Amino acid sequence: MMTRPLFTTLASLALLSAGATAKPPKKAATTPQPAPTPSVVTAVKDADSPLSIVRVEVTAQAWDFIHPWSKKAPESRSGMGAVLATGEVLVTGDLIANANYVEFERAETGERMAANVEVVDYESDLALLKPVDPAFLKKLQPLEIGDAKVGDRVDVLQLESTGAQVETAALVTTVAVVPYTTAGTPLLAYRLSSSLQYRDGSFTLPLLHDDKLAGLLMRYDPRSQTIDAIPAPVIRHFLAAAKKQPYVGFPRAGLSFAPLRDPQLRHYAGDNDSPASGGVYITAVEPGGPAEQAGIKQGDVLLSLGGNAVDADGNYRDPQYGKQAIQYLISMTTSGSSLPVKLLRAGQPVSVTMTVQHRSSEDYLVEPYLIDKAPKFYVLGGLVLQELSRQYLKEWGAGWEKKAPEKFVYLDRYQDDVSANGRKKIVFLSQVLPTPLTIGDDQLSGTTITKINDRPITCLADLPAALEHPINGFHKIEFAEAPHLLYLDAAQTQAIEPALMRNYGLPAIKSL
Amino acid sequence: MFKVAVCFLVSALMVVTVRADEPVSQVRKSLVRITNTFVDPDYRVPWNGGAMNGALGTGFVISGSRIMTNAHVISNTRFLTAERENDPKKYVAHVEFVAHDCDLAVLKVDDANFFKGMVPLDFGPLPEIESAVSVFGYPIGGDRLSVTRGIVSRVDFQLYTHSGVDSHLAVQIDAAINPGNSGGPVLQNGNVVGVAFQGYSGDVAQNTGYMIPTPVIRRFLKDIEDGHYDRYMDLSMGTFNLQNPSQRAALGLPDDDTGVMVSDVQAGGVSQGQLEIGDVLLSIDGHAIESDGTVDLDGAQVLMSEIVERKFKNDLVKLGIQRAGQKKDVTIKLTEAWPYNLQASEYDHTPRYVLFGGLLFQPLSRDFMDAYQPDDLRLRYFYDFYINDQLYLDHPEIVVLSAILPDPINSYLGDYQNGILDEVNGTKIRTLKDAAAAFAKPADEYVIKLLGQGRPLVLEAAAIKAARDRILTRYHVPGEQNLGDDQ
Numbered sequence: 001m002m003t004r005p006l007f008t009t010l011a012s013l014a015l016l017s018a019g020a021t022a023k024p025p026k027k028a029a030t031t032p033q034p035a036p037t038p039s040v041v042t043a044v045k046d047a048d049s050p051l052s053i054v055r056v057e058v059t060a061q062a063w064d065f066i067h068p069w070s071k072k073a074p075e076s077r078s079g080m081g082a083v084l085a086t087g088e089v090l091v092t093g094d095l096i097a098n099a100n101y102v103e104f105e106r107a108e109t110g111e112r113m114a115a116n117v118e119v120v121d122y123e124s125d126l127a128l129l130k131p132v133d134p135a136f137l138k139k140l141q142p143l144e145i146g147d148a149k150v151g152d153r154v155d156v157l158q159l160e161s162t163g164a165q166v167e168t169a170a171l172v173t174t175v176a177v178v179p180y181t182t183a184g185t186p187l188l189a190y191r192l193s194s195s196l197q198y199r200d201g202s203f204t205l206p207l208l209h210d211d212k213l214a215g216l217l218m219r220y221d222p223r224s225q226t227i228d229a230i231p232a233p234v235i236r237h238f239l240a241a242a243k244k245q246p247y248v249g250f251p252r253a254g255l256s257f258a259p260l261r262d263p264q265l266r267h268y269a270g271d272n273d274s275p276a277s278g279g280v281y282i283t284a285v286e287p288g289g290p291a292e293q294a295g296i297k298q299g300d301v302l303l304s305l306g307g308n309a310v311d312a313d314g315n316y317r318d319p320q321y322g323k324q325a326i327q328y329l330i331s332m333t334t335s336g337s338s339l340p341v342k343l344l345r346a347g348q349p350v351s352v353t354m355t356v357q358h359r360s361s362e363d364y365l366v367e368p369y370l371i372d373k374a375p376k377f378y379v380l381g382g383l384v385l386q387e388l389s390r391q392y393l394k395e396w397g398a399g400w401e402k403k404a405p406e407k408f409v410y411l412d413r414y415q416d417d418v419s420a421n422g423r424k425k426i427v428f429l430s431q432v433l434p435t436p437l438t439i440g441d442d443q444l445s446g447t448t449i450t451k452i453n454d455r456p457i458t459c460l461a462d463l464p465a466a467l468e469h470p471i472n473g474f475h476k477i478e479f480a481e482a483p484h485l486l487y488l489d490a491a492q493t494q495a496i497e498p499a500l501m502r503n504y505g506l507p508a509i510k511s512l
Numbered sequence: 513m514f515k516v517a518v519c520f521l522v523s524a525l526m527v528v529t530v531r532a533d534e535p536v537s538q539v540r541k542s543l544v545r546i547t548n549t550f551v552d553p554d555y556r557v558p559w560n561g562g563a564m565n566g567a568l569g570t571g572f573v574i575s576g577s578r579i580m581t582n583a584h585v586i587s588n589t590r591f592l593t594a595e596r597e598n599d600p601k602k603y604v605a606h607v608e609f610v611a612h613d614c615d616l617a618v619l620k621v622d623d624a625n626f627f628k629g630m631v632p633l634d635f636g637p638l639p640e641i642e643s644a645v646s647v648f649g650y651p652i653g654g655d656r657l658s659v660t661r662g663i664v665s666r667v668d669f670q671l672y673t674h675s676g677v678d679s680h681l682a683v684q685i686d687a688a689i690n691p692g693n694s695g696g697p698v699l700q701n702g703n704v705v706g707v708a709f710q711g712y713s714g715d716v717a718q719n720t721g722y723m724i725p726t727p728v729i730r731r732f733l734k735d736i737e738d739g740h741y742d743r744y745m746d747l748s749m750g751t752f753n754l755q756n757p758s759q760r761a762a763l764g765l766p767d768d769d770t771g772v773m774v775s776d777v778q779a780g781g782v783s784q785g786q787l788e789i790g791d792v793l794l795s796i797d798g799h800a801i802e803s804d805g806t807v808d809l810d811g812a813q814v815l816m817s818e819i820v821e822r823k824f825k826n827d828l829v830k831l832g833i834q835r836a837g838q839k840k841d842v843t844i845k846l847t848e849a850w851p852y853n854l855q856a857s858e859y860d861h862t863p864r865y866v867l868f869g870g871l872l873f874q875p876l877s878r879d880f881m882d883a884y885q886p887d888d889l890r891l892r893y894f895y896d897f898y899i900n901d902q903l904y905l906d907h908p909e910i911v912v913l914s915a916i917l918p919d920p921i922n923s924y925l926g927d928y929q930n931g932i933l934d935e936v937n938g939t940k941i942r943t944l945k946d947a948a949a950a951f952a953k954p955a956d957e958y959v960i961k962l963l964g965q966g967r968p969l970v971l972e973a974a975a976i977k978a979a980r981d982r983i984l985t986r987y988h989v990p991g992e993q994n995l996g997d998d999q
Contacts, residue, residue: 268957481901482900483773485790489758
């Protein structure tokens with residue numbers, strides 16, 4: 001039909017910028033914002049007393065997902081690291097994301113030392129660093145981990161350019177499960193109110209309570225003067241997991257639920273008790289996830305988890321932090337551990353055991369994050385083929401959810417609803433590098449690949465094998481969308497590779 | 513309130529040397545000034561009458577005591593008057609035929625005296641590029657007849673903004689066309705060569721006005737000869753240009769720059785089952801198709817779709833194709849116009865809706881999107897990819913829970929606004945009428961499932977019954993549904 005566009009095109013490539021230096025702090029969604037208060041500096045330790053923090057200088061270079069064969073310009077970040085008794089330094093994952101080089105600096109002496117990343121978990125946004133020479137940390141005072149609770153006053157540590165340590169007061173106002181910055185993982189966070197002055201290297205500020213490390217600053221919103229901090233329990237859980245090789249991240253149950261306050265829904269679900277008796281309505285279980293494997297079904301009412309009663313909003317009573325979302329309970333268990341689950345199914349009680357598991361980014365159809373990793377690509381005769389990831393969509397910058405190609409944003413958001421059809425990844429044509437072989441094809445982009453040479457393509461790694469079987473001398477490429485069918489001369493596709501690499505500065509024709 | 517059809521302002525045009533061979537005294541006997549009192553439907557409160565508005569436009573007398581004008585001049589009309597030059601009387605007019613897909617309409621006037629002394633205009637050919645034309649009408653800037661002159665700048669396919677989705681042949685002219693010119697004749701050698709209809713606002717492009725050319729006008733007049741307007745027909749398929757050597761060789765074509773590949777066949781369209789992806793279209797009704805999708809038509813190189821544009825319901829299209837190396841002929845009958853038009857603006861309808869337990873359900877449409885501007889990703893995807901991803905197959909209408917009138921019955925359902933209705937009590941909902949029927953069916957409870965939502969909305973029949981009058985009274989709703997049956 002003449003009125004329908006045949007192809008979608010990548011709009012506004014010029015707008016791409018994703019500098020990681022200036023991360024806008026995410027605004028707290030629903031909590032009331034405290035009134036601005038003047039900055040309360042509670043202590044200034046001069047450079048002669050032993051400190052518990054080091055400066056961390058990072059040179060980072062992110063991969064360019066639009067030109068997946070190259071990295072973006074290097075950038076510098078600096079932050080604070082908390083020194084631990086293990087001879088390691090704890091920082092946020094954000095600080096060392098895509099790091100090429102990490103260096104410590106002793107605030108008191110200005111001494112510098114290269115450091116290595118020992119463990120990093122971008123979901124809990126934590127990383128452990130180690131100096132090349134362990135003696136570097138000798139004179140520093142290691143920190144223990146200690147919890148804070150609502151109402152506690154904690155101190156945020158910063159360094160003056162003189163090397164003096166400044167402590168600014170902050171008040172813990174909320175302890176709740178929130179989505180973390182990098183991967184959106186729901187984990188416990190402290191929300192604090194504090195008027196924090198910008199100082200040299202404000203990434204990863206340690207929070208002290210009774211001289212113990214209560215948390216690490218994850219994000220700060222200067223307008224509402226709100227800090228979200230990674231709390232002691234999450235840090236402890238990370239440190240425990242980091243002792244084991246290989247590192248396994250925080251587990252999840254793979255289920256989603258809706259509150260069961262609506263009496264009409266309660267009757268429908270076969271639960272004739274009042275909402276006060278609790279329970280949530282299971283709305284979905286992730287295919288192949290822990291909940292599904294445990295036999296939990298959409299429509300079940302979740303009554304208790306690990307022996308803890310679940311209320312009608314999906315909270316349980318945590319001995320330390322009171323009413324918390326059940327995600328916290330699950331995240332604090334170890335991947336592979338089992339939880340007893342009590343359900344109501346069509347009015348009948350059912351008990352199952354669920355073995356919670358971590359789900360790594362690679363196991364998603366659309367990977368939620370890709371950090372420190374080169375994007376995969378295959379440049380086939382000029383057609384740039386990639387695997388869809390949220391990292392690619394984030395190249396559209398702030399507000400990418402509305403700027404990036406809508407169908408890809410949809411596929412990312414609703415990937416559990418989308419029929420995967422045996423696909424491990426969504427392989428798509430991101431752009432066409434004009435070559436003699438791609439004349440007339442250069443407007444194509446954003447189409448997803450289903451088959452090459454009649455072989456199903458479930459991920460980019462399937463390409464080499466499929467390309468070994470051209471049909472009558474042509475590579476037959478099939479798309480899910482128009483034009484559905486594209487041919488490339490197989491011999492020319494290979495012959496053109498040196499020119500393609502030379503003209504477009506490709507270090508390689510593919511990276512799988 | 514004063515509404516204008518053509519939304520742009522252009523300052524005075526430079527004078528071009530053109531033949532001024534349209535004596536105004538003659539044209540005065542054909543021109544009609546049209547005043548339309550219309551109502552803009554209120555999609556956010558669909559049971560409301562909507563806001564009353566007025567519009568001014570131009571028309572002209574054609575054969576058979578009829579007035580031709582633009583569809584957008586007379587859309588959503590409640591009361592229509594026609595006036596002629598040198599006659600103070602306002603004559604009541606009504607719409608005889610309207611074609612929203614090509615922005616044309618034909619009006620009738622009850623009082624036969626209106627046409628006394630009026631001279632019907634005849635239609636001319638597609639004007640040559642650079643030839644002079646004159647535009648007559650009643651644009652802003654004064655009350656009396658206005659004439660502007662210019663030349664034909666371009667002949668091309670253009671989007672007709674009235675429906676927002678249809679593209680047809682249009683002629684670009686550099687004569688000033690301003691709000692109020694809409695529906696007015698563009699003359700050359702005493703014949704109508706176009707109907708002025710749209711342009712750009714002055715801050716976008718200058719001296720750029722568009723008229724509907726006579727091939728489109730003639731097609732409309734022929735279509736309505738049987739007393740019914742059938743709309744444009746199309747093949748409901750997409751093509752891919754065959755300029756790529758690999759693609760040509762793989763499809764077994766010589767290097768002769770002919771043919772395009774079928775790249776999409778819309779399920780539910782007339783080509784389904786007749787054409788396949790990968791077929792090469794070599795000719796259409798005997799015209800050879802170039803590799804860029806154009807054909808030679810009367811000496812001019814035009815898009816192949818122009819051939820189909822000129823066809824009518826039940827006409828045949830003869831395609832010469834090559835499938836798997838074999839040449840063959842395929843004849844496609846244009847049995848019906850494309851039925852899934854959710855992305856086109858609607859006119860002359862009151863918004864359809866169903867209200868159930870305070871939940872307002874409306875079919876997704878262009879007007880709906882304009883009214884609500886929803887952020888919801890799923891809703892935007894279903895709107896934007898309705899055709900491309902063939903979402904119309906499962907959901908010919910996308911029935912949306914567009915608003916909730918708060919009431920104790922729906923206290924816990926606020927989060928589900930913008931959800932797409934998928935099932936009621938186990939019955940799949942494909943249209944708004946399906947929803948109305950499912951809600952009308954007696955049951956103890958109504959289990960409403962929304963797409964992608966694992967939590968059903970459950971409304972108990974007893975609660976619905978108790979809430980019905982309460983909600984209608986509180987929110988001043990005159991009726992629980994409008995299924996569009998009376999339109």
